[in-house]
Amino acid sequence: GESVGLHLPTLSVQEGDNSIINCAYSNSASDYFIWYKQESGKGPQFIIDIRSNMDKRQGQRVTVLLNKTVKHLSLQIAATQPGDSAVYFCAENMMPDRGSTLGRLYFGRGTQLTVWP
Amino acid sequence: IAGITQAPTSQILAAGRRMTLRCTQDMRHNAMYWYRQDLGLGLRLIHYSNTAGTTGKGEVPDGYSVSRANTDDFPLTLASAVPSQTSVYFCASSPEGGNSPLHFGNGTRLTVT
Numbered sequence: 001g002e003s004v005g006l007h008l009p010t011l012s013v014q015e016g017d018n019s020i021i022n023c024a025y026s027n028s029a030s031d032y033f034i035w036y037k038q039e040s041g042k043g044p045q046f047i048i049d050i051r052s053n054m055d056k057r058q059g060q061r062v063t064v065l066l067n068k069t070v071k072h073l074s075l076q077i078a079a080t081q082p083g084d085s086a087v088y089f090c091a092e093n094m095m096p097d098r099g100s101t102l103g104r105l106y107f108g109r110g111t112q113l114t115v116w117p
Numbered sequence: 118i119a120g121i122t123q124a125p126t127s128q129i130l131a132a133g134r135r136m137t138l139r140c141t142q143d144m145r146h147n148a149m150y151w152y153r154q155d156l157g158l159g160l161r162l163i164h165y166s167n168t169a170g171t172t173g174k175g176e177v178p179d180g181y182s183v184s185r186a187n188t189d190d191f192p193l194t195l196a197s198a199v200p201s202q203t204s205v206y207f208c209a210s211s212p213e214g215g216n217s218p219l220h221f222g223n224g225t226r227l228t229v230t
Binding site: 032034041042043044045046049089091093104105106107108109110 | 121150152157158159160161162165173175176207209214216218219220221222223224
C-alpha cells in the first residue's frame with residue numbers, strides 16, 4: 001500500500017544552524033500533512049501542519065514546505081537549539097472510509113535530529 | 118490539565134494473558150486512535166474510532182480489539198498476548214479525525230514475555 005517515508009533516518013547539526021528534515025509521500029490523494037516532534041519517553045507533539053492547497057506555512061522558527069509535484073514535504077528549523085533534539089515524524093491524512101468525512105493519519109518512520117554545541 | 122491519560126504506564130505480561138490498555142480524553146474529541154511504535158517502524162495505526170459507537174481497523178489490527186462506548190474512553194484489548202506485541206502503545210484523539218492534529222498520550226510500554 002502507499003505509505004509515508006523519510007529520506008534520512010538521522011541528522012546532526014550544530015547549534016545555531018538551520019535544519020532541514022525531508023519526507024516523501026506516495027498517496028497523491030492525501031490532502032493534509034503534519035509534522036510531529038517526539039522526545040524520549042513522551043508522546044508525539046504537534047509542530048506544524050499544512051493543507052494541500054498551500055505550498056508553504058511558517059510557524060515560530062519552523063517552516064513546512066509542500067511540493068505536490070514530486071510528493072515531498074520538508075520541515076525547516078531555524079537556528080536549531082539543543083532542545084530541538086528529538087525524533088521528527090511526518091504524517092499524511094489518508095482518504096476517509098466510504099460514507100465518512102474523517103480521514104486517518106499515517107506516519108513515516110521518523111528522523112532523529114541531534115543538535116551538538 | 119486537559120489531555121489524554123493512558124494506563125498503565127508500563128506492563129510486563131506473560132504470553133497468552135489478556136490485557137486491556139486504558140485511554141481517556143477530556144477534550145470531547147470525536148475521533149480516537151491507537152498506535153503502536155516500534156524501533157525503525159515508526160507509528161502504525163492499530164484501530165480508530167471516528168465517533169462514539171463506531172470503530173475501524175488500521176494498518177495492524179490483528180490480535181487487538183477496541184470499543185468506544187462513550188466519547189471519552191477508548192480501551193485497547195489484547196485477547197491473548199504474544200511476544201510480537203511487545204511495543205509502546207500510544208492513544209491519540211482529534212476533533213476532526215485525520216483533518217486536524219492528533220493529541221497524544223504519553224504511551225504504555227508493554228513487554229510480552
